[in-house]
Amino acid sequence: MQKIVIAIDGYSGCGKSSTAKSVAKQLGYTYIDSGAMYRAATLHFLNKNVNITHTEEVEKYLKSLHITFQTNPVTHEQETYLNGENVEQEIRTMRVSDYVSEVSKLKIVRKELVSQQQRMGVEKGVVMDGRDIGTVVFPDAEFKVFMTADLNIRAARRQKELQEKGTDVPLEKIVQNLAERDKIDSGRKESPLIKANDAVEVDTSHLKFDEQVNLIVELAKKKI
Numbered sequence: 001m002q003k004i005v006i007a008i009d010g011y012s013g014c015g016k017s018s019t020a021k022s023v024a025k026q027l028g029y030t031y032i033d034s035g036a037m038y039r040a041a042t043l044h045f046l047n048k049n050v051n052i053t054h055t056e057e058v059e060k061y062l063k064s065l066h067i068t069f070q071t072n073p074v075t076h077e078q079e080t081y082l083n084g085e086n087v088e089q090e091i092r093t094m095r096v097s098d099y100v101s102e103v104s105k106l107k108i109v110r111k112e113l114v115s116q117q118q119r120m121g122v123e124k125g126v127v128m129d130g131r132d133i134g135t136v137v138f139p140d141a142e143f144k145v146f147m148t149a150d151l152n153i154r155a156a157r158r159q160k161e162l163q164e165k166g167t168d169v170p171l172e173k174i175v176q177n178l179a180e181r182d183k184i185d186s187g188r189k190e191s192p193l194i195k196a197n198d199a200v201e202v203d204t205s206h207l208k209f210d211e212q213v214n215l216i217v218e219l220a221k222k223k224i
């Protein structure tokens, strides 16, 4: 059976990652979380106190940025590694969430991460989620989804997710972070978040998780 590339883009906190992960599992595809790569780059710059307004400094530290993914043998979940260290938990903290969209605006950061993402998808059979996957990373992807959901519903879902991981964050703070990231991601000059012309829009506000996964899997199968 021929393999395709599935691009899932959309607003922050729509459930893109968990949906993409499940879709990949059902199809036997590889899941790639491009947001985790921007988060890992952000953590790297925070750890090294990089002044991101200085292009040369960013360029220098991009050279010492190595992001990989490994599957946890116990949970079977994919985890993000930064220069050999497991940073899966740390990249999801508000410290990183509050800064990641600023880092993601930078042209040189995007250039580097986009080329890594393109290499990861060269053999197809991948589901990649992000903001510019269907428009910039894989403009020729065989199947593109643009996910949306009501902001308050997204924030409540994200709060529950964080609570399950043992972190209590006030709803207001999450609403603010999601809205701010959407604004920066949609308004930036480099690869802004926009729906690709040929993407199917899926509003998940009133869909159960399994419903959104099944819908996307069924639509994807028509392209395979």
Ligand code: C5P
Pocket: 012, 013, 034, 035, 036, 038, 039, 100, 101, 102, 104, 129, 130, 131, 132, 133, 181, 185
């Ligand atoms: O997907 P996630 O919410 O983890 O992404 C974190 C941030 O990374 C986004 O808010 C956005 O600023 C940036 N991002 C991006 N392009 C992508 C994926 C993520 O700019 N393809």
